[in-house]
Amino acid sequence: xxxxxxxxVALVTGGSRGIGxxxxxxxxxxxxxxxxxxxxQSSLDDALSEMRQISPNVLGIAADISRSSEVExxxxxxxxxxxxxxxxxxxxxxxxxxxxxxxxxxxxxAQFDVNLKGAFLMTRAAVPDMIERKTGTIIxxxxxxxxxxxxxxxxxxxxxxxxxxxxxxIGQELVDHGIKVHVIRPGFTDTSIFDSIGGKPxxxxxxxxxxxxxxxxxxxxxxxxxAQIPELNYTTTAHRKTY
Numbered sequence: 001x002x003x004x005x006x007x008x009v010a011l012v013t014g015g016s017r018g019i020g021x022x023x024x025x026x027x028x029x030x031x032x033x034x035x036x037x038x039x040x041q042s043s044l045d046d047a048l049s050e051m052r053q054i055s056p057n058v059l060g061i062a063a064d065i066s067r068s069s070e071v072e073x074x075x076x077x078x079x080x081x082x083x084x085x086x087x088x089x090x091x092x093x094x095x096x097x098x099x100x101x102x103x104x105x106x107x108x109x110a111q112f113d114v115n116l117k118g119a120f121l122m123t124r125a126a127v128p129d130m131i132e133r134k135t136g137t138i139i140x141x142x143x144x145x146x147x148x149x150x151x152x153x154x155x156x157x158x159x160x161x162x163x164x165x166x167x168x169x170i171g172q173e174l175v176d177h178g179i180k181v182h183v184i185r186p187g188f189t190d191t192s193i194f195d196s197i198g199g200k201p202x203x204x205x206x207x208x209x210x211x212x213x214x215x216x217x218x219x220x221x222x223x224x225x226x227a228q229i230p231e232l233n234y235t236t237t238a239h240r241k242t243y
Contacts, residue, residue, distance in 0.1 A: 003031030004222065009082045011035045011074075013065055013122055014092030016043035019141055019189060021050075022210035023089055023217050028055040030218070033082045035059040037074050038092070057082075065092055065118035068125075075125040084129025089217065090119040090163075091141040097152045108155050115159035120166060127174065134178040139217055140167045142185045144235060160185075164231075171230055182220050182229060186213050187236040206236055 010027045014020040015036025028034045028051050035058070036051075038044050044060035051058040061077055063070040078085060093115045096107050123138060130136030145153050146160035164183055171181035190207040216234050223229065 005087070006031035008032045008086040009035070009078065009084065010087035010089065011037065011078060011085045011122075011126065012089040012091055013037055013118065015089075016040065016047040016060070019186065019210045019213045020089070020091040021047050022214035023091065024051060024058075025054065026211075026214040026218050027087070027089075028058055030221075031055075032087065033057040033059075035061060035074075035078050035082075035085075037061040037063045037065065039064050065122055066113035068121050071118075071121040071125050075122075079129065084133065085126045086130070086133075086136055087221065088123065088126045088136070088138045089141065090122060090138065092118055093141070093159075095156060097156060099152050100154055103155055111155050111159050112162075115156070116162045116166070119163055123170065127170075127179070130179050131174070131177045136174075136177075136179040137182070137221060138167075138170075138174075138179065139182045139184060139220060140164075141213070142167075142183050144185050144187045144233065146185055147233070168230065175228075180220075180223075180228065183231045184213060184216050184220075185231070185233045185235075187234060189213060208234065208236060 005027060010032040012020045012024045015024040016038040024034050024036045036044065036047060039062065041062045044062060048058055048060045059081065061074045063074045065071055094111055096111055098107060119140060140163055142163050143160045145157040146164045149157065167181050167183045174181060186208060188207055189210060213234060216232055220229060
């Protein structure tokens with residue numbers, strides 16, 4: 001087993017399900033001390049039981065990343081146990097597709113609070129230790145809707161466009177501190193994010209498995225220290241026809 005992340009500390013937001021869970025499993029297999037956070041304690045417990053079959057160095061933290069106090073407590077708990085975060089995977093997200101007139105202010109705020117504000121809060125809390133150590137990697141799990149328009153996705157797309165802009169700006173701010181910032185834009189991925197709308201849409205596409213996106217994360221983490229890949233689109237054949 002190639003423990004290329006041995007003695008590194010990783011945090012995956014939304015790490016109990018879907019892409020986040022697949023990423024956390026990969027990081028644990030690679031030897032990282034892996035923390036996951038999510039709002040549901042039961043889903044955290046389920047993910048941790050699987051992760052502990054791979055590594056004893058795993059940690060689950062119940063936290064709402066849209067709340068700064070809970071984000072700071074999460075980072076503090078990881079730091080107290082293992083030291084500062086070396087690898088941050090900003091993956092947590094919520095999905096509520098709707099047309100413009102059907103999108104309520106509450107729906108808009110709920111998606112922005114997690115998808116964009118949460119990524120900002122978590123990054124802001126984790127970065128000082130990375131700056132102090134002059135090393136670190138931050139990966140944002142964005143979406144192909146950040147670069148292509150779909151009907152009934154104005155709020156979700158706006159969140160992801162904002163995430164991409166945020167990542168680009170801090171990537172330039174942090175590069176002189178030895179910190180890499182990457183964005184991965186998955187295409188149609190078969191995850192539990194669709195549970196809130198009764199299951200995944202009936203799209204005629206070859207759905208991406210979450211472990212494929214975890215493989216893309218691993219690819220970025222294995223890059224030589226000098227190599228920079230700011231953006232990685234992981235598309236389906238259907239997306240390739242339109243983008």
